[in-house]
Amino acid sequence: RWDPAPVVLENGHGSCSEYTMLFIALCRAAGLPARYQGGSRPRDDLPYTDEIFHRWAEVYFPAIGWVPVDSTWNDTRVDDPQIIAPYFGLLISKLLVTTTGGGYSKGPDPEGGSKMVRYLKWNYNCYNYWEPSEAEVEIDRKCYWNPPSARKMAYLKIKPRNPDVRLSRGGINLTVTAFYNDESTQEVTPKIRWKSNQPGVGQVDSQGYFAAWEAGTTLITATHKATGLKDTILVTVVDDQTSQLILTITATTGGTTKPAPGSYTYAQGKKVKIEAFPDDHYRFGSWSGDVPAGQEEANPLFLTMDTHKSITANFIRQSTLTISSGNGGTTEPSPGTYTYDAGTEVTIKAIPEAQYEFSGWSGDIESSQKMVNPLTFTLESDKSIKANFQLKEEKKEKSGCFLTSLFQESEMVKTLVSFRKFRDKYLLGHPLGEKLVALYYRWSPFLVDLIEKHPSLKAVFLAALSPVTFSLYFIS
Structure with missing residues (x-):
């Protein structure tokens, strides 16, 4: 009767079966598959004398298999140097494994006659009184253990x-x-x-x-x-002579090919020519797919059919830019019509002549960019842009004073002096008056622009200010 594992641990000693069971329990608790094994060997080779049978464990490692582990070989005679120390992965040559076979064989009894004995698988050494059955057996079960590496x-x-x-x-x-x-x-x-x-x-x-x-x-x-x-x-x-290979041709928007897009069958080794034809406002860009290296932009393209192939003709949309200039200057690039790939960033610079200055762009341009020079934009569609110039002396000076702009070129222009005298004598130097003057100059440019855009308002303002003008004339 064997002691359970806790008792073996407490006693500090035990039989080969007890230590084997303990070892198996520890392995299984750690998640390692382990099983019981048994066999026999000559009595005079055993460190104990109770019987000729010996027990050990086998532990399973993936990609390696079952590895024998004997934890009890020198349990009772640890000081005897002639006894093999506990080992890992090596079974001694004389050990007969009796628990991994199956069935029984009729063999000779060492004491005479014959008896039923367990079918044996053995390693290396077979004694004359053990006779195997006719079934296939394994010979030499020695296992030299190499510790597993993390590499797998x-x-x-x-x-x-x-x-x-x-x-x-x-x-x-x-x-x-x-x-x-x-x-x-x-x-x-x-x-x-x-x-x-x-x-x-x-x-x-x-x-x-x-x-x-x-x-x-x-x-x-x-x-x-x-x-x-x-x-x-x-x-x-x-088959080099009879095999048929398929060539698939496709084209993106903006053009076609010759042969037309589709699937074609050719014999092995056949040379094929494909040509791309772009539509208006497009150009041929490149081939993609099973294209020979270095031939991506060749047009026409020549292929040798050595396997199934798929070829795509890629076309790129284009846009035109027409540049013109008025009197007094030119542009860079020069006025003319240019073609670009859609999405290209383009820069135009206006260059005025002497005595002229740039006065703005006109045509297909955003209002916020009319005075930007040089002008940079992305060309997504056809555009026409003109650079305009004017003589420097022809540039009109714009007055920022509302009353000056209102009264000039009218019979009331002389009343400007009355307004200025009233401002200087009665408004400036007085806190409230200075605020009124500041408010006037803040809104004055807005009112100037207003009457320039709507000339009819000028008469309305003149009529509205007539009583004030008449009063100021007599006050001053």
């Missing part, structure tokens, strides 16, 4: 991916790369087991060479022998 194979990748193989070439070399969880890689082609689901199309040998037999497709699976990790690719074998 994560997945496989076959290269090239989904290749097309010409039948005339005979085949293609495949390689397998292992990717690990520490982001390292390693080529493992020699450690791969290959399988083709269509052996008649082609098969892969142990070195990774795919031999093509006939036209068709086959799934090739690579399995890593040690870990069981897999990867699969589709290999297409094409």
Whole structure:
């Protein structure tokens, strides 16, 4: 009868079975799968003398398997240097494993006659009084343990991916790369087991060479022998003489192609010419898709059909800018018509001649930019812009005084003197009067602009101010 694990821990000693059960309990509590194992060996090799049977544990590690762990070998004779110390991952050669087989065999009894004995799987050494059954057995179960590393194979990748193989070439070399969880890689082609689901199309040998037999497709699976990790690719074998390849042509808005957009079938190796034709207000930009390197802007484009291809002609919308200038100056760029890709940022500068000055832009321009020079804008559509100039001496001086602008060129212009005298004598120097003067000059420019935009208001203001003007004339 075996003591439970807590009692073994309390006593500090126990049999091989008790220590094995304790070890298994600790492993399982830590989340490690562990199981019981048993076997036998000669009595004179045992450090204890109660029986010839011995027990140990096995712990399971992913990608490694079950690893033997013997925690009790020197339990009672720890001071004897001839006894092997507790070990991890190594079973001594004379140990007969009796609990991993199955069924029983009829074998000789060492004391004479025969008896039913458990089917044995053993390692390295077999005694003459143990006779195995005719079933297959494992020999040499020694396991030399290497501690597992944190590095673990994560997945496989076959290269090239989904290749097309010409039948005339005979085949293609495949390689397998292992990717690990520490982001390292390693080529493992020699450690791969290959399988083709269509052996008649082609098969892969142990070195990774795919031999093509006939036209068709086959799934090739690579399995890593040690870990069981897999990867699969589709290999297409094409007959060089009879295979038909598809060319798909498309075009973006703004043009067409010759041949017209669509799908076309060509024989292997056929040379094909494609030409792009832009619509009005567009230009050809480039080809995209399965385009030979360096030929993206070639027009026409020449292709050799060695596989299925898809080609797109890309067109770019364009806008025109017409620049003109009035007398007294020019522009940079010079007046004329220019074509730009839609969305291009354009800058125009107005350059006046001597005695002239820039007086503003007109045409397709925002009102807020009429006096901006140089002018920069984004050209999204056709535009026409003119630079205007004027003689410097022709520039009119605008008065900021409302009364001056109102009375000039009228019979009441002489009353300006009366208004000024009244301002200087009665308003300036008085707090309230100064506020009235400041208020007048604040609103005076607004009123000047108002009568310039609406000349008819000038007569209204003159009539309204007539009584005031008459009174001030007599006061002054």
